[in-house]
Amino acid sequence: MAATQDLEVQQKRELEKKDESTAPARIFVPNTDIFETEGALMVVMEMPGVNREHADITVEDNVLNVAGRIDFSKYEKMQPLYTEYNVGHYRRSFNLSPNSFGEHKISAEMKDGVLTLTLPKVERAKSRRIPLK
């Protein structure tokens, strides 16, 4: 199983913006797994430091938008001495295949800095076995 391998550092990827935000802060792209089960598309995103109140998920025109804000006020009065990674808010978007998911039935769960989205497939998007005559 995968757990036997040693983990290596994954450099955080910065968001390449198509549109600029007004504040100059850097935004990062969460590492994401996407997989499909029989009834749903699962989107799993790593956003360490983001709690459930600061994750924002929207679906608009078949685009899934996820934004996560970190609370950096806890760093107040701290002086960096040695750093290996940077921190910032997260943002990422995915195009969904049109009309395949029940947009109002999407559910989200946050645990240990990982956001798990379940996008249930609508009936016609589920694969059907074609009987051979």
Added chain:
Amino acid sequence: MALGFADPFDALFRFQRALDQRLDSDWLEDATSGVGAFPPINVFRQGNDFVAIIELPGVSKDDLALEVRGNAIRISGKKLIDYGGKASVHRRERVAGSFDRTIALPVQLDPGRVAAEYRDGVLVLSLARAEIDTPKAIKIS
């Protein structure tokens, strides 16, 4: 440089620049050791003491082990990813595996006053200096 947050407009940006300035600084010297470089660690000074902040998204608290001895901290554990039984994977960017890392600080720590808090995939280690290593004001006569 002490971080001030008086102007919230670009506070995060200034903080990000401050983090960049200390990127792989020689404060830990060659003291980082252990099997691997995972997980990445940031170390801050807070008053006389230190705070180490480590991102471990997807690692359950039960799969995380911490040890403190002298000036060294060892962080080990494993990260599990479960796609469930019948799943076809579209995109795979997260990585599962085990880790074991030891960092050594240039000061002695008081193991009795080291506190750890794990929340939202972020481990915060409050590292108190040992009494013998705490700076003392010297009276000038």
